[in-house]
Amino acid sequence: MSGYTLRQLECFVAVAEQGSIASAAKGLLLSQSAVSGAVDALEKAFATQLTIRRKAHGVALTPSGRYVLEQARSLLSQAEDLRLHASDAGGQLRGSLAVGCYSSLAPTVLARLIDHYTTRHPLVELDFFAGSQLEVRQRLNGGSLDAAIAYDMSLPPELARRRLYDAVPSIVLAADHPLAGLPGLTLGQVAEEPMILLDVDPSRENTMMMFAAAGLQPRIRFRTTDFEVTRSLVARGMGYSILVQQPAGAVSYEGKPVVVLPILPAVRKVPVSVVWPQAAQPSRAAAALIELAGELFADQPSGTSHVRVTART
Template identity: 35%
Template sequence: MAIRYTLRQIEYFVAVGDAGSIAVAAGRLNVSAPSISTAISQLEDALGITLFVRQHAQGLSLTPGGRRLYKAARELLEGAGALHAMAGEISDQIGGPISVGCLVTIAPYFLPELRKAFEEGYPSAAFRHEVAHQADLFRMIRGAEIDTAITYDLEIPKDIAFEPLADLRPYALFAPDHPLADRESVSLRTLAAHPLVLLDLPISRDYFQSLFHRVGLKPRIADRSAHLAMVRTMVANGFGYGLLNVPSANPNAPDGKPLVFRPISDPIDPLRVGLLTMRTEMKPRILQAFEALCRDRVPPLASGRHPVQ
């Protein structure tokens, strides 16, 4: 029996099934929406079955038959990936697809450099990345949408493994004319008396507020933002001090105004950054290679260019 569909069409079908939208799937795969739409139509013609119900307001949803074929399609893609990995092992080359997730707040500081180094070292690899919040990273790991993720060691489920790579210690940042900017370090008690511009993301806000709560203090939250760049810019413009733990080689806010970085003098547990993977006895060689790269590159990225002196 002749096979009238391609693995590319199957890949697009699974991507749309995951996303529930052709536009979202197109963005994730970095291809045009019309290309995906055409591939889905061709696959439906080849299989003789309608895969999706098209709803203008809610996007696309799998038909009952589409749901059954979706599971088989995922298994087919996994088998194709395993075949590629086996071929690489036979030829002693590391290549094939790898999908890496990263926590949204730290992605700009780690992911681009790691991806560039990996693609230069393994030109046969097909690297794809996703930037997401913690809960979404857990979901994507479990759903095999990503192979690994770079994130913090917070609220890690028991079925997901975490390998620590580096510690990220918190620091305070100020505008140069802030009353605390000329100090070599600052205590939490001193900071608590001044207005704080809080990075308002689930993990970050809970972590920074817990630093004060552990020593019986409460920060004076003057303003907040879910965007790291906005926090830096508000601090540089005198709305308060900030608390961060991501590395940065840039001493200025996005608007060009200078910032001053100071370590916190209290003994504080740092956040750990590391790799998430599903607990399994066997990992593809390409994933092992990426993990080895992270062990080598992440520690200096986390500390070697840190602005606190």
């Protein structure tokens, strides 16, 4: 026998996430004494202190508590997965799924993935979030996202990943720029030109690394945190930019044309991967999304991964 219950785990997770016994009790529709007793029982079952409870300062987790929190979330998710699929012997996928995506990838990668997933698994309640790579990582670590699409750069080892394809950085210019008619450009040819820098990681990091590797320093005129604002400024002739993701149409939101040129010599490609928490085995709904992502982007020029993800049973 385990010596603890799912209800106790649920109370502990609620306390950890809400930061206090009172807030957890309100969310669970239980008395504070019931929630406190459940956490006490869990600490007794594990023979270790999980929380530090301080009056007027809420609840903090011990190192053991942080470990148990991660495992408890996984167990509770597995239990819900079992409940949802027991009656139909694991047939039609059900449940909920939260997917994240780095913002500049979302319009082309996430939209395609959601469209195919909801068609294939209509009973799954799918939600999504698009934001910076840091925000996506934080939500994955916090348990509010099941999986995410991200550039596979500087990702922590606690995230498992399946590589989907390699993206190629390119130089983007206004269509009437004097260099726009060339078949390609070196970084040296644009280093003295004004740059519009997409100033969010990993885009900023990748751009600056490329120039540093070439022994160059770009002349940054404007910094933006929005992909389309970057392209609009470029289209108006205010500078060039280096972007990895490219829309199908070579115009800005204002309808002004841009030209996308390869960087010569070829620079390092940027891998795009679907990632999920290493410590938590994906639910059936999440595993299906990971597999589908691999299928959809297998036709990309540099798609490489054929690793199969096993769902919880």
